[in-house]
Amino acid sequence: MGKIKLEQKAAGPLPILGFYPTIMIGVDVDGKPDFTTVAWTGVAASIPPSITIALQHHRHSLKGVRQHMAFSVNIPSSDQVKETDYCGLASGARIDKVADCRFKVFYGKLKYVPFIEQCPINHGCEVVQILNLGSHELIVGRIVESFISEECLTEGRPDPAKVNPFMFAGFGYYTVGRHLGNAFSCGIDINPKAKLDTLEELKRMSEKPEA
Numbered sequence: 120m121g122k123i124k125l126e127q128k129a130a131g132p133l134p135i136l137g138f139y140p141t142i143m144i145g146v147d148v149d150g151k152p153d154f155t156t157v158a159w160t161g162v163a164a165s166i167p168p169s170i171t172i173a174l175q176h177h178r179h180s181l182k183g184v185r186q187h188m189a190f191s192v193n194i195p196s197s198d199q200v201k202e203t204d205y206c207g208l209a210s211g212a213r214i215d216k217v218a219d220c221r222f223k224v225f226y227g228k229l230k231y232v233p234f235i236e237q238c239p240i241n242h243g244c245e246v247v248q249i250l251n252l253g254s255h256e257l258i259v260g261r262i263v264e265s266f267i268s269e270e271c272l273t274e275g276r277p278d279p280a281k282v283n284p285f286m287f288a289g290f291g292y293y294t295v296g297r298h299l300g301n302a303f304s305c306g307i308d309i310n311p312k313a314k315l316d317t318l319e320e321l322k323r324m325s326e327k328p329e330a
């Protein structure tokens with residue numbers, strides 16, 4: 120199998136994963152809500168529930184993160200792909216993205232953390248750490264409350280098909296696609312000995328609220 124080195128001229132290897140869940144973070148900057156698209160994000164811990172976002176230093180939204188040490192994570196559905204793109208190309212320093220996108224904004228227990236009602240999943244986060252990594256600041260947020268739209272539940276659990284999220288890859292947006300196999304299950308065929316490890320992992324997960 121041939122391999123070719125992936126490099127960027129200025130800084131060597133490329134930090135690409137190839138596809139990214141895409142969110143809109145919400146902040147309050149100087150008393151106004153601002154929403155910004157972020158693809159460099161990830162779940163970092165389940166207990167306490169923690170999430171990271173990476174923002175470039177000059178982002179207007181970073182100003183809001185620093186002002187209140189809090190932000191929201193809003194997970195859009197495929198119906199909001201245009202709004203998500205818009206919040207990733209317009210700056211809150213010049214443009215009122217809330218008005219342009221007709222976002223219905225609501226607040227939870229964090230006073231300065233705006234949420235987008237149209238997005239099926241929302242998390243309110245307090246900042247626990249900001250790490251300067253060079254081009255980006257890595258912000259670690261502790262989730263203090265989460266919301267899901269009622270219509271995205273099936274038997275009381277979040278239903279991915281109803282949330283209908285999308286990914287950012289290359290320079291496009293893609294729906295998540297078809298179901299390929301059951302998690303913690305379809306890989307067992309490779310070596311059935313792994314079943315014991317899986318059972319232990321599933322037991323640990325059932326003792327905790329999230330994996």
Ligand SMILES: Cc1cc2nc3c(=O)[nH]c(=O)nc-3n(C[C@H](O)[C@H](O)[C@H](O)COP(=O)(O)O)c2cc1C
Nearest residue numbers: 156157158159174175178179180207208209210211
């Ligand atoms: C799909 C997509 C993903 C993006 N991901 C990030 C990101 O992870 N970090 C970042 O700093 N900017 C990212 N951006 C760029 C910002 O969203 C964009 O510069 C935005 O206009 C900043 O708004 P603000 O000035 O109101 O903060 C992304 C843009 C798009 C379209």
